[in-house]
Amino acid sequence: MMKYQINLIQQLRIREQKEQALKNNMTLLTVLAFTLLAGSIGFTATHLLHMKSVIEKERRKLARIEAEYKKYKATRMIVDKADIELLDRLQTGRIFWTKKLAAMAFHLPNKPPNPYWITKFKYDRNTLTVNGFGFISPQQEQLITIDDYLNSLRNDTTFSDVFTSCYFNYTKRDDEGYRERVTFDYSAIKPAKKRRR
Numbered sequence: 001m002m003k004y005q006i007n008l009i010q011q012l013r014i015r016e017q018k019e020q021a022l023k024n025n026m027t028l029l030t031v032l033a034f035t036l037l038a039g040s041i042g043f044t045a046t047h048l049l050h051m052k053s054v055i056e057k058e059r060r061k062l063a064r065i066e067a068e069y070k071k072y073k074a075t076r077m078i079v080d081k082a083d084i085e086l087l088d089r090l091q092t093g094r095i096f097w098t099k100k101l102a103a104m105a106f107h108l109p110n111k112p113p114n115p116y117w118i119t120k121f122k123y124d125r126n127t128l129t130v131n132g133f134g135f136i137s138p139q140q141e142q143l144i145t146i147d148d149y150l151n152s153l154r155n156d157t158t159f160s161d162v163f164t165s166c167y168f169n170y171t172k173r174d175d176e177g178y179r180e181r182v183t184f185d186y187s188a189i190k191p192a193k194k195r196r197r
Contacts, residue, residue, distance in 0.1 A: 095123075095162055095190070103159040107152035109134065109145050116145070128163060128188040136173075136180040146171060146184050153188070163188035 109116045116134030123129075136142050146168065153159050154166050169185040 099158040100128075100162065103153060103156045104130065107149055107156065108132075109149055114145075116149070126190040126192055128190070129169075129185065130188070131183065131185050133174065133181055133183045136182055142182045142184075143171065146186075150186060159188070162190050164191055165189040 104118060104121075108118065114135040114137045116132060118130055118132040120131040121128060134142065134145065137145075150166055150168060153163075160166070166188045167186065169187055171182055171184045174181050174183045
């Protein structure tokens, strides 16, 4: 007769080990799943907070732009009397210099051997100041020559339409080596516009 011996404890132990390994794997997978879930929840929360701060920042920016636009719109609608007067002065106070300079050059005594030149001019606060020089003739008529020049400018409508007053400031003898020379200075006044009230 044959005897069979079965070790039930060993099989039970093997089964328990398999169940323990499966339990460990399940625990590991559960922990891993919860870790991934917590990580994704944390990432989503961080991302949502960042997006919320960006939206809030953009809202503030939009509110500031809207306030500036309202202010700009309100400012544009208010037209100050001083602004209108300034614009009027700019429009009506222009001087077209080409004709004025051409008149100054045209009437300048230019007869050899005693020609005259303009060396400098400036315009400041409605006053045109002109400096120049010329060579003295043997008859020493420099004062008459300069006076004739100023009278010609006063009578020239392309010059006197703006500069209604033209007067002689000074003359000075300023010889240039052997040549007798005279420097002169005159001013032309543009009358100031009366302010409207």
